[in-house]
Amino acid sequence: MTEKELVEGIIIYNSEAIQYLINNYQKNVIKTAYYFVENMENAEDLSQEVFLEILKSIKRFRRNATLSTWIYRITVNKSLDHLRRQKRRTIIQTMESFLKFAPDGIKKEENRMATIDTRNDDKEKRRILDNAVSSLPENQKIAFILNKYEGLSYKEIAGIMNLTLSSVESLIHRAKLNLQKKLVNYFSEYAKNNK
Amino acid sequence: MQKTTNKMDCYFVRSNLFSYQEKQLPDREYKEFNDHLHSCKECNRIVSEFQSVSSFIDEKKSVQPNPFIQTRILQRIAAQMEGAGGRQNPLFQRILSTISVSFFMLIAVIIGFSIVKLSEPRIFENINHQNDIQAMKSELNIPDFIDEYNAFFDNY
Numbered sequence: 108m109t110e111k112e113l114v115e116g117i118i119i120y121n122s123e124a125i126q127y128l129i130n131n132y133q134k135n136v137i138k139t140a141y142y143f144v145e146n147m148e149n150a151e152d153l154s155q156e157v158f159l160e161i162l163k164s165i166k167r168f169r170r171n172a173t174l175s176t177w178i179y180r181i182t183v184n185k186s187l188d189h190l191r192r193q194k195r196r197t198i199i200q201t202m203e204s205f206l207k208f209a210p211d212g213i214k215k216e217e218n219r220m221a222t223i224d225t226r227n228d229d230k231e232k233r234r235i236l237d238n239a240v241s242s243l244p245e246n247q248k249i250a251f252i253l254n255k256y257e258g259l260s261y262k263e264i265a266g267i268m269n270l271t272l273s274s275v276e277s278l279i280h281r282a283k284l285n286l287q288k289k290l291v292n293y294f295s296e297y298a299k300n301n302k
Numbered sequence: 303m304q305k306t307t308n309k310m311d312c313y314f315v316r317s318n319l320f321s322y323q324e325k326q327l328p329d330r331e332y333k334e335f336n337d338h339l340h341s342c343k344e345c346n347r348i349v350s351e352f353q354s355v356s357s358f359i360d361e362k363k364s365v366q367p368n369p370f371i372q373t374r375i376l377q378r379i380a381a382q383m384e385g386a387g388g389r390q391n392p393l394f395q396r397i398l399s400t401i402s403v404s405f406f407m408l409i410a411v412i413i414g415f416s417i418v419k420l421s422e423p424r425i426f427e428n429i430n431h432q433n434d435i436q437a438m439k440s441e442l443n444i445p446d447f448i449d450e451y452n453a454f455f456d457n458y
Contacts, residue, residue: 287317
């Protein structure tokens with residue numbers, strides 16, 4: 108099925124076209140969402156939202172970009188919306204914890220963050236990596252994840268993010284510098300705490 | 303001759319971890335990077351830790367979604383389309399709902415009009431009532447209360 112036939116099929120809710128769409132794109136959608144939200148269950152839920160959005164907005168799809176680029180764009184936007192909602196919930200929960208346990212609670216929390224559980228070194232390293240990537244500025248995070256995790260080229264990322272190639276290069280370069288800095292700081296602290 | 307660790311080299315190493323890992327450094331710099339790792343225990347440890355942490359990127363890439371997720375997506379889409387289809391009522395029902403709304407609006411207008419109309423006669427009644435009072439006062443030679451009232455305050 109060509110892209111044109113697929114788009115026209117989706118517009119008229121042709122079941123064959125919808126099936127084809129899901130068969131060919133669901134894995135990429137779920138994995139991309141997973142790289143952002145770091146939880147497979149949430150990523151699978153988000154993928155449903157993405158496909159519903161595709162069906163809803165397909166008439167607005169302009170053929171100046173490929174369908175794949177457009178779908179990635181929707182996936183990234185939905186993932187970021189999810190992260191923003193999650194962040195708001197976390198802020199509220201943190202404030203509630205603070206009110207419950209302050210000031211001792213804060214100290215306990217700081218100690219928990221500083222302590223490295225050597226029995227679960229791998230788990231800790233995964234957490235450190237995820238935290239470092241999550242803490243990147245939004246555009247750097249998007250560009251880094253699409254490049255390093257999803258394996259997209261700079262050109263493809265530029266299409267998805269609606270940026271120039273040089274902007275994407277700059278974003279990824281800065282993301283790497285930021286990540287290096289965070290990880291090196293973490294490793295240095297780790298060594299200091301475990302001397 | 304013993305090689306000494308150079309702080310500049312350490313800075314370069316710690317700023318180019320990704321480039322080293324992805325083999326994007328020029329050959330000369332790549333060699334110098336390796337030479338530095340042989341001589342600097344701390345940088346060696348950091349590079350080793352960095353490679354260990356960044357290997358989890360590859361691990362994450364290999365995670366596979368639930369194989370039955372496709373069924374769930376299709377079910378969700380079908381449910382959504384059913385719901386949307388249900389909401390689009392047949393033409394007859396749409397016409398009927400329009401007529402019902404119009405009918406109730408008409409009733410409301412009629413009720414409102416009736417309320418206004420019921421209150422209208424009072425004004426006329428008042429006027430008629432006042433005329434009767436005037437007539438009575440003239441007959442009985444009773445001055446108008448207003449004249450008395452004004453006179454009272456004029457004198458006061």
